[in-house]
Amino acid sequence: MSENEVYALEVRNIVKRFPGVLANDHVNFNLRKGEIHALLGENGAGKTTLMNIIYGLYTPDEGEIYVDGKKVEIQSPHDAIRLGIGMVHQHFMLVPVFTVAENLVLGAEPTKGWQLDLKAAREAVRRLSEHYGLEVDPDAVVEDLPVGVQQRVEILKALYREAKILVLDEPTAVLTPQEVEELFVIMRELTKRGVSIIFITHKLKEVLAIADRITVMRRGRVVGTTTPAEATEESLARMMVGREVVLQVPKGPAKPGDVVLEVRDLKVEDERGLMAVNGVSFEVREGEILGIAGVQGNGQTELVEAITGLRSAREGKVLLGGVEAPFRRPRFLIEHGMAHIPEDRQKHGLVLSYSIADNLVLCTYYKPPFAHGLQRNQQAILENARRLVKEYDVRTPSIFTPASALSGGNQQKVIVAREFSRPVRLLVANQPTRGLDVGSIEYIHKRVVEMRDHGAAVLLVSAELDEIMSLSDRIAVMYRGKIVAIVNAGEVDKSQLGLLMAGGQLQPA
Numbered sequence: 001m002s003e004n005e006v007y008a009l010e011v012r013n014i015v016k017r018f019p020g021v022l023a024n025d026h027v028n029f030n031l032r033k034g035e036i037h038a039l040l041g042e043n044g045a046g047k048t049t050l051m052n053i054i055y056g057l058y059t060p061d062e063g064e065i066y067v068d069g070k071k072v073e074i075q076s077p078h079d080a081i082r083l084g085i086g087m088v089h090q091h092f093m094l095v096p097v098f099t100v101a102e103n104l105v106l107g108a109e110p111t112k113g114w115q116l117d118l119k120a121a122r123e124a125v126r127r128l129s130e131h132y133g134l135e136v137d138p139d140a141v142v143e144d145l146p147v148g149v150q151q152r153v154e155i156l157k158a159l160y161r162e163a164k165i166l167v168l169d170e171p172t173a174v175l176t177p178q179e180v181e182e183l184f185v186i187m188r189e190l191t192k193r194g195v196s197i198i199f200i201t202h203k204l205k206e207v208l209a210i211a212d213r214i215t216v217m218r219r220g221r222v223v224g225t226t227t228p229a230e231a232t233e234e235s236l237a238r239m240m241v242g243r244e245v246v247l248q249v250p251k252g253p254a255k256p257g258d259v260v261l262e263v264r265d266l267k268v269e270d271e272r273g274l275m276a277v278n279g280v281s282f283e284v285r286e287g288e289i290l291g292i293a294g295v296q297g298n299g300q301t302e303l304v305e306a307i308t309g310l311r312s313a314r315e316g317k318v319l320l321g322g323v324e325a326p327f328r329r330p331r332f333l334i335e336h337g338m339a340h341i342p343e344d345r346q347k348h349g350l351v352l353s354y355s356i357a358d359n360l361v362l363c364t365y366y367k368p369p370f371a372h373g374l375q376r377n378q379q380a381i382l383e384n385a386r387r388l389v390k391e392y393d394v395r396t397p398s399i400f401t402p403a404s405a406l407s408g409g410n411q412q413k414v415i416v417a418r419e420f421s422r423p424v425r426l427l428v429a430n431q432p433t434r435g436l437d438v439g440s441i442e443y444i445h446k447r448v449v450e451m452r453d454h455g456a457a458v459l460l461v462s463a464e465l466d467e468i469m470s471l472s473d474r475i476a477v478m479y480r481g482k483i484v485a486i487v488n489a490g491e492v493d494k495s496q497l498g499l500l501m502a503g504g505q506l507q508p509a
């Protein structure tokens with residue numbers, strides 16, 4: 001492009017500090033008219049901060065913003081909207097009990113009074129919806145709409161306020177693969193009609209599929225700008241993380257030893273009293289990873305909850321090191337050497353309001369060295385936290401920060417640090433990398449393989465077939481509450497596993 005191209009938006013030398021963090025460190029970024037510019041970076045890189053500055057939610061400590069080549073002051077979302085900037089936040093800001101049209105009018109500047117505005121909004125939804133292929137009913141109540149459609153309402157809201165620049169902050173995180181495809185179609189349609197889009201994500205495949213240009217941020221700085229034609233998943237991962245990233249986990253052959261976990265004829269009911277796990281038996285030995293593959297909702301959650309002491313079973317047994325484990329007694333299992341990375345890290349993995357230091361002793365706070373009798377040893381708790389935060393590379397302003405303030409990847413590292421720093425005979429990892437960035441995924445995969453190589457038995461449950469295939473030594477496929485096959489990894493390919501997961505059968509060789 002020419003030297004004096006006028007950008008839809010440009011920021012120069014933006015600096016934003018938070019206590020203990022330089023969230024934006026002299027950031028330069030520009031957006032061409034009608035382009036999709038992806039902003040890629042790991043959790044905590046500073047993407048949302050930059051967008052909040054552009055949208056007037058934060059004031060930068062330094063730096064300048066230009067819209068259409070003119071320097072502007074953006075001190076509130078009002079200013080941003082007036083300048084034609086719209087934002088779809090990571091967490092939607094809609095009123096669930098209101099209709100689509102009501103949500104559009106709400107917060108917009110009143111022009112003719114509520115009733116007339118509402119009428120205008122309903123017409124606008126129809127018009128915009130048709131124009132951009134959004135397919136949204138103005139009279140639908142927001143809470144009744146699927147997540148993908150709620151997101152389109154957010155986009156509509158921005159368009160209704162005549163946004164020419166649209167910021168989408170991690171829009172695909174909440175979508176199914178099908179909905180992601182639909183969103184991409186809408187994004188292309190928008191740019192064809194002159195809207196410029198900043199698309200924030202940490203997913204490499206997505207930026208390569210949709211972006212015109214890609215800017216990568218790491219630790220508050222812009223690392224560089226590239227295009228899908230020049231980049232690969234590997235090169236982008238390297239830019240994001242700052243070093244070579246192994247997208248494939250290095251792993252030697254398993255050396256299975258004694259049986260650590262034995263599950264016998266287990267039957268477990270779900271919330272509605274249906275038999276979610278319907279007679280499951282398997283073993284996991286020390287030094288091996290058994291992966292459980294399956295489409296979500298085939299009993300994996302209930303199986304893991306029964307094994308880890310969170311749920312009772314209707315029938316059957318769980319034996320840990322040959323000792324029968326009582327159901328609903330997680331502490332028994334922990335004391336017998338079980339570590340657990342739970343599926344819902346915010347509900348079962350952490351106490352979000354507690355500090356990182358306290359979260360790191362959640363299972364051991366009542367024992368030496370962290371307590372002697374009823375006396376809590378604060379010194380030991382803090383030393384433990386300092387050591388683990390360093391060793392597991394938890395990115396946090398301090399060990400006193402509440403867990404709620406950390407990014408998903410760093411929350412997961414806190415759980416992994418805590419669970420792996422006890423003597424572990426059995427590791428149960430359920431969706432251990434869901435929602436995490438490449439750097440954290442690589443890190444957690446390496447640690448899981450290390451656990452195996454130190455002799456732990458590992459039970460891995462994941463809906464990501466790639467994760468199952470790259471980590472497991474043996475793979476059990478779960479379908480409708482039963483294990484339909486157990487195979488050696490390396491003896492099946494992805495399509496064969498897919499077939500088993502859908503209830504099919506392998507042809508005998």
Ligand SMILES: Nc1ncnc2c1ncn2[C@@H]1O[C@H](COP(=O)(O)OP(=O)(O)O)[C@@H](O)[C@H]1O
Pocket residue numbers: 018019021022023041042043044045046047048049050405406407
């Ligand atoms: N309101 C805030 N107060 C304190 N620290 C914050 C705040 N918002 C973001 N941060 C910190 O700034 C850094 C960048 O965060 P963020 O912009 O949300 O990253 P990203 O969107 O790339 O995941 C992180 O270390 C985060 O903890």
Ligand SMILES: [Mg+2]
Pocket residue numbers: 047048049090169170
């Ligand atoms: Mg963010």
